[in-house]
Each structure stands twice: as structure tokens, then as C-alpha cells.
Amino acid sequence: MRFDLLGPLDVVHDGRPVVLRGATQRAVLAYLLLHHNEVVATSALLSALWPDEIPATARKMVQNAVSGLRTTLATGGGQAMLLTHAPGYLLRLDSDQVDVARFRRLAADGRAAQADGDPDRAVTAYREALALWRGRVLADLAETGVGWPELVALEDQRLAVHEDLFGLELDRGRHHEVLPDLRGLAEAHPNRERLNAQLMTALYRCGRHVDALEVYRATRASLAEGLGLEPGKELRELERAILQHDETLLTRRPDPVPEPEPEPAPEVAPEVAPPLPFTPAPVTAVPRAETVESERKPVVAVGVAVTLDDDPEDAAEVQARLRAVAEEEAGTCLPGGPVQLVVFGLPRTGDDDAVQAVRTALRIRDRLAAEGITTQIGVDSGDVLVEHAAEPAGPVLDRCVRSALCAPEGRVRVSDAVREAAEPVVVHEAAEDSPSWWHAVSVRPRAVAEPADPGSFAGRDHDLDLLGHFLGFVERSGRPHRVTVLGEPGIGKTRLLAEFAEVLAKRTEIRVLEAGSDVVEAFASAPGLLPRTAARLRGDGGLRSAAAELTAHGPLVVLADDLHRAGPDERATIGGLDDVCAGLPVLVVAAARAELPDGWAAGGTTLTLAPLADDAVGALLDTLLPGTTRLARGRRELVARIGGNPRFAHAYAEGVHGRTTPFPALGQATTQHPTPPLVRRTLAAQLDSLPAAEKSALKAASLTGDTFTAEEVAVVCDLSLPEVEAALSRLARLEVLDREDDAFTFRRASLRELAYQRIPRATRTALLRRPAARPTRVEALA
Structure with missing residues (x-):
């Protein structure tokens, strides 16, 4: 007896169709076949058949259907048996009798052959797997409204096999042959990014560059209108490569040639999502502007003066240790004189350059003090001029030297501008000798969070609803999912996570874990978790067992902020949670800036926070600057300068509150309200x-x-x-x-x-x- 589910439900015995009586009998058999050789609880069966409301006679209807199925299966000569097995039923049969099982086996064979470097065998297995499909899975039941998650999962698996097959065929230069099938599937699934990337690659190789770019635009529009999302990094890089006519897109990967004595394969991170059907060219990872010719740049400079005996070897050793600390913090050391200068902001400006500079200054002071060496350190900020290969020049460097020489021994003297920028992370105290200078004391154990005004969460309700949607998906499917929230600094990523945490706090069955840069330590310290050390949690097994404990009574939500600051190991651990926690209701929400390093694992959903609309910025200003609605011209100017960034709105509002001139000055020339330092x-x-x-x-x-x-x-x-x-x-x-x-x-x-x-x-x-x-x-x- 053969059971076919990949299309309308068919049961065949000795080449002849077997008649199933009644819709309930067909639905019961279909659900049991999807879970053959597994015990299916009666409650699960009832919920699948009647998802909205279970009728009072439902159990009797299922019992009658099972009785009829046992009579039908008896004609198969005992090859399939339907048994009563607490707490429900067990359909025992040979998996080769079910086309779903054969499809999954052939797909696995194809992936194994692909991994072994045998594309011909892989293509054959994939084509045999897809040939089993006769249409939509359980098409007859789907027409009656059946929408089981198992059917969605099978459709996803079918698409994944198509994508794997297309990828191999594109690698072998068969873009003309696969284009018709590829186009049809991509048009039917406009949100499937890998499929549309393959279609773009095939069109480009066929010389249809404009059509390839049009596919990108259509995919981007579909994602934006349907989900409020932007295309993922891989699709954006492919568009960039097409625009720049990258020659790598026209070449195919050669078939692997066996080596007589192969070198040991390097260890690689487990693959989270299938790769794009091409090898990215160097141009797709466009380098940042790491060198600048003839440019003014804002920097933060650290000047270090050291008191030493008159011994050149001692001086050289101390200078070497000082440079080592500076380089660990990504500072640029300039040729030294009586004061060693370390500059932050070259070759790239960072919005946390002041924090890095002061932290480095404190490290240098403490490290040399432990060796009995006294320092005088000054930190200042300003612009320098960088021309070609010359050293940077600017008054800020001279001021920094003078500041270091004037600093008390053992103190780190910082300017007011540096203090303002580093205040959330560093403790300062006023300098007695000058009101415009401060002394950095120590790094705070925890950065001071930005104040959150109760009414200032404007324009992000849709994004918050999307996170709730993904939580619902995790709850319904019992599967993990990862959402990466990207956006520029100050756009509201941290605030969105905080608001989501408040929503989750209202549901006691949900466990929320706010992970720092080391998610393993966060798991180890999670409240209610059985005691275990972080060392025992290292490795997939430890993390999975911890997640299983945390999901015993409901979903687990892991919130990870500022992922771009985490190291590669921490990013790999967080990125792999959805793989490690397979079969568990775990939602991982990670927030990061758009420049998240390439080491971040692929897969999951990317949610890019767009700038707030002007009306949302206006609502935010109503909270921050009440009573100013009538000043239309000044508000329009201010909204334009804010540009949809909530942190900028706070910075400009603080500037308005601190002004000596009245608020109507906002309607005058822009020089009347300069850009706040944080915004700059x-x-x-x-x-x-x-x-x-x-x-x-x-x-x-x-x-x-x-x-x-x-x-x-x-x-x-x-x-x-x-x-x-x-x-x-x-x-x-x-x-x-x-x-x-x-x-x-x-x-x-x-x-x-x-x-x-x-x-x-x-x-x-x-x-x-x-x-x-x-x-x-x-x-x-x-």
C-alpha cells in the first residue's frame, strides 16, 4: 500500500486506488501519515481537525474514522497498522510507503552528495525528490481550509530543494535552462530572498541586466509593503555587484577536482542558511574609506607625559608598553616628543571615540602606576587636517600636549567637550584649577542609560507589533526564530527592545533573558536556572539543555543589544542559538548598527528601523518641548535637522532648553541653533x-x-x-x-x-x- 500526500491525498494498493469514506476519515489519515511511526495525542488530533471550536461529538467522530481506517488498512496485508497507544494513536508503517518520507530522504541524499563534491549525483537526487510532487501538498484538504503548520513546513522544504537545485545548475552554467522554472517560482514567492537572488543571477548571466535589477526592486517593494522590512545584506550586495558589472557574476564555480593528498579542511562555523548561488566578488564587500586624502577630521587626542630616570632603555620599554595599550584600544600613535600622543578617529571617526580615548588614558595610568611610574595625561577633542601620507596636524594636538604637562601627577585631565561625550561611561570630577577642565576618575561598572520619557515612544508601534508577530510565530510553531534589528545610532533600537521587554513582562509564562555581549554568562546567571557554571554551558549541548529548562513552561525570549560591539565568538554563539535550540520556542532579538561585521551568522529576519516620519518627530517634540506647537516655522526647521532620529530630537531639545534666547529663535537663521555635539x-x-x-x-x-x-x-x-x-x-x-x-x-x-x-x-x-x-x-x- 502506498500513501501519497504531495498533491491530493491518494492511497493505492496493488496499483488500484483505495476509497476513503468521508472528510473526517481523510483528514485523520492525512494527519497520522504526517506523523507516522509517532504517537499522536487525541487532543492534538482534535485541535488539528477543528482549530476554531471542537464540537461535542468530535471524539466519537475520530473514533469512527479510526475504526473505518483500520478496516481499509487491513486490505494492505498488514503492512500498515493503526494502533491505539496512550494518549492517542500510532500509525505504524514502512516509511518508504509515504511519499513525504521518500522526498525527505532524497533531499538529504542530494545535500550529502553536494557536500561530498558530487554535483551530478546531487542534481539527480534533487530532481527525483521534486518529481514526487503532484501539486500543492494535500491539495484536496487545503481547499477545505486545512492549514496545518506541517503543510507550510513541507512547502518550505520543497522550495529549499528547488533553491539547492537551482544553485547547482547555476554553478554549472545552466542559467538558460533553469530560467523559466526559476522565474515562475520567484514570482510566486516574492519574499523568498534566496530564490530571487538566483533569478537575478540567472537574468544577469543571460545578458538581461535591467530585468535583474527590476527583480530586486520588486522584491524590495514586496518586503516593504508586506512586512515593513528591507532586503537582506546578500541581496543588497548582489544588486551592487550587478550595478557595477562585477565579472565574478558571469563565472561559475568549477566542479571540484579530487586532490591526491588533500590538506586537512579548516574548521568552519556551522552553516545557518544556504549560501547565495555565486561567490561574492571583492567589490560586493565595498571597503570603508580607510584612507583620506586632504580632509578635515574630528579626533580625540590623548597626551601622556611620563616621569622617568635618565635611562634611554627604560624610556623605550615604557613607550612600548604605552603603545601596546593604545593599539589594543584601536588608537593611532603619533611620533613622540616629550609627550606621547594617541589619536582616536583615524582613519575612521567613531561616535564613541571620546569613550575609547578616556578609557585608554585610564588604562595607561593604572598600568604604569602598578609599575611605580608616574604619568600626567591630558585628553582633548577637535579637528585635524590630514593630507596624503603626512601626519595629522591641528591645534587640538598642541592643546593636548599642554594639557598633559599641566595635569597633576597621576590624574587624567579632560576637556569639557570630552567629558560631555564620555559621561555615560566614565565618572568625572571637576578640576580645581580650571572650570573648563575635568578629571576622569574611573570607568562606570555599567553605562548610564539614556532617560526614556514615558510619552516619547513615537512612530515605532508597527515595529513593536512585528516583534509580537514573531513571538506568536515561535509560540505556535514551537520552533526558534531570530530577528536582527538594524539601524543607525540613536534611531531607537535599544528603546524598541526595552518596550518589547515591558510587553513581555506582562506575560508570566514567558522567560526573558537580556543577554550582554556574552550570552553564555547570561544563560548561566538566568534566574530560576539550575546552578551550573558558565564553563559547563560552553558548547551546543549545554546551551540547549539550559534553553530546554527555560522553555519548560513557555517561550524563551533572548534580547541582545549592541551586538556590533560583541566579539566574534559571542556573535557566533548568539547567531547559532536558533540552530542549537531547534524544536524549542526560542525567540532571539538582537539589535545592532548597520555596520554589523560580516562574521554575523546568516538567516532569520532582518528588521531595519527607518527614520521616523515627520509627524512622529512632531509628536516627540510635543513631549520634549511642550507648548511650542504654534511656532510652526521653528518646528519645521527643527524637524528637518532631526531627520527622523529620536536621539537627535532629545539632543536638540536639550539645546533649546539650555539656550539663553527664547524658543522663537528657532525660526531665525540656522546659525542661531548649531548642531549639538552628540549629533555631530x-x-x-x-x-x-x-x-x-x-x-x-x-x-x-x-x-x-x-x-x-x-x-x-x-x-x-x-x-x-x-x-x-x-x-x-x-x-x-x-x-x-x-x-x-x-x-x-x-x-x-x-x-x-x-x-x-x-x-x-x-x-x-x-x-x-x-x-x-x-x-x-x-x-x-x-
């Missing part, structure tokens, strides 16, 4: 985090008018017109720029000001005097 630091870091082409285009755009086109930018940029067009388009997708037809504007006026100030005055003057007759290549904006 964040935007400076955002500018340096952009790829080189985007950064060049953005700086050049700051020299144009309020509204500009690609042609106008190309005149003063070291990029060709097509490169400028591509760069501005990407900046518009990142919502750094606003676009209307072929015209662009800066989303934030403060970012334009910052980009403009990065260009040295002499270079700026020369560029603005250029004739606009044709695009000219210059090196100043590289």
Missing part, C-alpha cells in the same frame, strides 16, 4: 562608515545647491557620472538623501554642513571655481 559625533561616524564612492559623492554634493543632480555632483567629484548616479541612488535607498525624479536633497541639513566642513578650505575654493562644462576627475574628494 553621530553624523561624523555615519559619514566615515559609508563606502568610499558614497562618501565622495556626499562630500561633493555638499558643494552644490539645496537640490542637486548627479551631473552637478560629477563636476566636483572623483567619480564618473555613472558612478555618481549609482552612489546617489544607494544613498537615497539608505535614506541619507531624499530623491524626487532626478533631483536629490540631503535628508539632514546638519549632515550636509558636516560633509562640507570636511573639505579643506583651499580645496573647497578650487572646486567651486571649476567650470561646469564637463565632469572633471579630482583627487581631493577620494
Whole structure:
């Protein structure tokens, strides 16, 4: 007897169909076949058949259906037996009798062959597996409204096999052959990113570049309209590679050739999601602007003066130890004189440069003090000029030297601007000799959290609902899922996690674990967990057993903030939780900045927080600056400068509260309300985090008018017109720029000001005097 579920339910014996009587009998048999050789509880069977409301006669109807099925199965000569087995029923049969089991076995055979480097055998197994399908799984029952999770899972498995098959065929250069089937499946599943990536690759290889980009746009629109999500990193990088005509996309991976004496394979992290059907070219991982030519840059400088005996060898050893500490904290050491200078913000500006600088200064002081060496340290911030390969120059470096020489022995003297930036992480006390200087005392055990105004959670209700949707998915399916919340600094990632934690706190059956950078330690210290050391938790088995305990009475939610600051091991552990916790209701929500390192495991769902809409920013200002609604012009100006970032709104509001002039001054020229330091630091870091082409285009755009086109930018940029067009388009997708037809504007006026100030005055003057007759290549904006 053969049972076919991959299509309408069919039972065949000796080549002849077996008649099943009644919808209930067919549904009972189908559910038991999906779980053959497993005990199915009667309660589970009743819930599957009547998900909305179980009728009073339901148990009797199931008993009658089981009795009829036993008579039907008896015609099969005892090959299939339906047994009563507490707390329900057990359908015992040979798995080869069920097409679902054969499909899964063939799919596993194909993946094993693929892993062994045998693509021909893998393709054959995949095609045999897919040939078993005769349509939608249990199509006849699905028409009656049956929507079991098992059916969804089977459809997902079918798509995954299709994707694996397409990937192999694309690797073998068969893009023309697979294109019709690939297009049909991709159109039917517009949110399936890997499938659409394969379609884009096939179209590109067939010379249909525009069609490939159109698939990306359609996928992006579908994700945005249906789920409020942006495409994942792999799909975005593929679009970038197509725009740049990356030759790697036209080549296929060669079939593996057996080596006579193969080298031992290096250890790799377990694969969380199938790879894209191509080897990413170097251009798809666009390098950051790590070198700058002729540019003004904000930095934080640390000056260290050391008191030593007159022994050159001792001085060399101390200087070596000092440099080692600075390099561990990613500081740049400049050639020393009487004061050793360590600079933070080169080659890339970070919004936490002040924190890094003060932390480094304290480490240097404490490390040398433990060896009996006295230091005087000064920390200051300001702009430097970097030209080609020359050392940076600027008054801030001279001020830092003087500050170090004036600092009391054993103290770290910091300027007021540095103190303001580092205050959430570092404890300071006022310097007695000068009101504008402070002494850094120590690093706080825990950073001071930003105040959360009760009414200021504006514009994120949809994102909060999405997290609730994913929690519901985990609860219903009993499977883990991971959500990565991405966004620029200050956009509201931490606040979103805090609001979600408050929602979860209202449900006592849900366990919430707020993981730091080391999720293993967080598991070990979770309340209610049986005592065990973190060392025993290391490894998948320990984490799984801990998760099983925490999910004994309900779902487990792991919240991990600032994942971009975690080390690669911690990211790998958090990224692998959904794999380790297979079969457990575990929801992992990790928040990170968009520049999350490539080591982060693939898979799960990516939720990118977009800037708040203007009306949401207005509602936030109503909370932060009550009574100012009538000042329409000033509020419009302020909303434009905030650019949808909640942290910027707080910073500007604090600036307004601290002003000596009345609030209506917001309606005057922008110089009446300068950009707050926090906003400047964040935007400076955002500018340096952009790829080189985007950064060049953005700086050049700051020299144009309020509204500009690609042609106008190309005149003063070291990029060709097509490169400028591509760069501005990407900046518009990142919502750094606003676009209307072929015209662009800066989303934030403060970012334009910052980009403009990065260009040295002499270079700026020369560029603005250029004739606009044709695009000219210059090196100043590289």
C-alpha cells in the first residue's frame, strides 16, 4: 500500500486506488501519515481537525474514522497498522510507503552528495525528490481550509530543494535552462530572498541586466509593503555587484577536482542558511574609506607625559608598553616628543571615540602606576587636517600636549567637550584649577542609560507589533526564530527592545533573558536556572539543555543589544542559538548598527528601523518641548535637522532648553541653533562608515545647491557620472538623501554642513571655481 500526500491525498494498493469514506476519515489519515511511526495525542488530533471550536461529538467522530481506517488498512496485508497507544494513536508503517518520507530522504541524499563534491549525483537526487510532487501538498484538504503548520513546513522544504537545485545548475552554467522554472517560482514567492537572488543571477548571466535589477526592486517593494522590512545584506550586495558589472557574476564555480593528498579542511562555523548561488566578488564587500586624502577630521587626542630616570632603555620599554595599550584600544600613535600622543578617529571617526580615548588614558595610568611610574595625561577633542601620507596636524594636538604637562601627577585631565561625550561611561570630577577642565576618575561598572520619557515612544508601534508577530510565530510553531534589528545610532533600537521587554513582562509564562555581549554568562546567571557554571554551558549541548529548562513552561525570549560591539565568538554563539535550540520556542532579538561585521551568522529576519516620519518627530517634540506647537516655522526647521532620529530630537531639545534666547529663535537663521555635539559625533561616524564612492559623492554634493543632480555632483567629484548616479541612488535607498525624479536633497541639513566642513578650505575654493562644462576627475574628494 502506498500513501501519497504531495498533491491530493491518494492511497493505492496493488496499483488500484483505495476509497476513503468521508472528510473526517481523510483528514485523520492525512494527519497520522504526517506523523507516522509517532504517537499522536487525541487532543492534538482534535485541535488539528477543528482549530476554531471542537464540537461535542468530535471524539466519537475520530473514533469512527479510526475504526473505518483500520478496516481499509487491513486490505494492505498488514503492512500498515493503526494502533491505539496512550494518549492517542500510532500509525505504524514502512516509511518508504509515504511519499513525504521518500522526498525527505532524497533531499538529504542530494545535500550529502553536494557536500561530498558530487554535483551530478546531487542534481539527480534533487530532481527525483521534486518529481514526487503532484501539486500543492494535500491539495484536496487545503481547499477545505486545512492549514496545518506541517503543510507550510513541507512547502518550505520543497522550495529549499528547488533553491539547492537551482544553485547547482547555476554553478554549472545552466542559467538558460533553469530560467523559466526559476522565474515562475520567484514570482510566486516574492519574499523568498534566496530564490530571487538566483533569478537575478540567472537574468544577469543571460545578458538581461535591467530585468535583474527590476527583480530586486520588486522584491524590495514586496518586503516593504508586506512586512515593513528591507532586503537582506546578500541581496543588497548582489544588486551592487550587478550595478557595477562585477565579472565574478558571469563565472561559475568549477566542479571540484579530487586532490591526491588533500590538506586537512579548516574548521568552519556551522552553516545557518544556504549560501547565495555565486561567490561574492571583492567589490560586493565595498571597503570603508580607510584612507583620506586632504580632509578635515574630528579626533580625540590623548597626551601622556611620563616621569622617568635618565635611562634611554627604560624610556623605550615604557613607550612600548604605552603603545601596546593604545593599539589594543584601536588608537593611532603619533611620533613622540616629550609627550606621547594617541589619536582616536583615524582613519575612521567613531561616535564613541571620546569613550575609547578616556578609557585608554585610564588604562595607561593604572598600568604604569602598578609599575611605580608616574604619568600626567591630558585628553582633548577637535579637528585635524590630514593630507596624503603626512601626519595629522591641528591645534587640538598642541592643546593636548599642554594639557598633559599641566595635569597633576597621576590624574587624567579632560576637556569639557570630552567629558560631555564620555559621561555615560566614565565618572568625572571637576578640576580645581580650571572650570573648563575635568578629571576622569574611573570607568562606570555599567553605562548610564539614556532617560526614556514615558510619552516619547513615537512612530515605532508597527515595529513593536512585528516583534509580537514573531513571538506568536515561535509560540505556535514551537520552533526558534531570530530577528536582527538594524539601524543607525540613536534611531531607537535599544528603546524598541526595552518596550518589547515591558510587553513581555506582562506575560508570566514567558522567560526573558537580556543577554550582554556574552550570552553564555547570561544563560548561566538566568534566574530560576539550575546552578551550573558558565564553563559547563560552553558548547551546543549545554546551551540547549539550559534553553530546554527555560522553555519548560513557555517561550524563551533572548534580547541582545549592541551586538556590533560583541566579539566574534559571542556573535557566533548568539547567531547559532536558533540552530542549537531547534524544536524549542526560542525567540532571539538582537539589535545592532548597520555596520554589523560580516562574521554575523546568516538567516532569520532582518528588521531595519527607518527614520521616523515627520509627524512622529512632531509628536516627540510635543513631549520634549511642550507648548511650542504654534511656532510652526521653528518646528519645521527643527524637524528637518532631526531627520527622523529620536536621539537627535532629545539632543536638540536639550539645546533649546539650555539656550539663553527664547524658543522663537528657532525660526531665525540656522546659525542661531548649531548642531549639538552628540549629533555631530553621530553624523561624523555615519559619514566615515559609508563606502568610499558614497562618501565622495556626499562630500561633493555638499558643494552644490539645496537640490542637486548627479551631473552637478560629477563636476566636483572623483567619480564618473555613472558612478555618481549609482552612489546617489544607494544613498537615497539608505535614506541619507531624499530623491524626487532626478533631483536629490540631503535628508539632514546638519549632515550636509558636516560633509562640507570636511573639505579643506583651499580645496573647497578650487572646486567651486571649476567650470561646469564637463565632469572633471579630482583627487581631493577620494
